[in-house]
Amino acid sequence: MEIQEKNQDLIDLYNDFGQSIAALHIQLQVTEKLWIVSPEQSQESLSEAFKLSASLMSEVRERVREMEPSSLSSYRISCKTKRDDCKHDSLELINQNYP
Incomplete structure (x- = not known):
């Protein structure tokens, strides 16, 4: 776009x-x-x-x-569970996208 x-x-x-x-x-x-x-x-x-x-x-x-970029949609869904999981998932997302 x-x-x-x-x-x-x-x-x-x-x-x-x-x-x-x-x-x-x-x-x-x-x-x-x-x-x-x-x-x-x-x-x-x-x-x-x-x-x-x-x-x-x-x-x-x-x-x-x-x-939002499609890579963030899975992050957003995972954040709906628990805040601790969200922090963990966000670090995984960052590590996956920026090795």
Whole structure:
């Protein structure tokens, strides 16, 4: 992938996440205003904000996975087990790639 393509991908990523974060912020502002007027509607609005944030986190994870080199994907999976295993696996990965 060329540098220009990578830069465009990063700009698109920034714009997408910026819009999602702005939407989340607006949803939380609505929730705050509803808190006093209508607690029930405020709870519904807060629930929507949680859904939006979960979706955003999922999208961030997916985009990061798409961008990472394939050699790191096995490292990422092994890190989900235990921190001690992760430290051990990361040293093995470094030794494999840089003898």
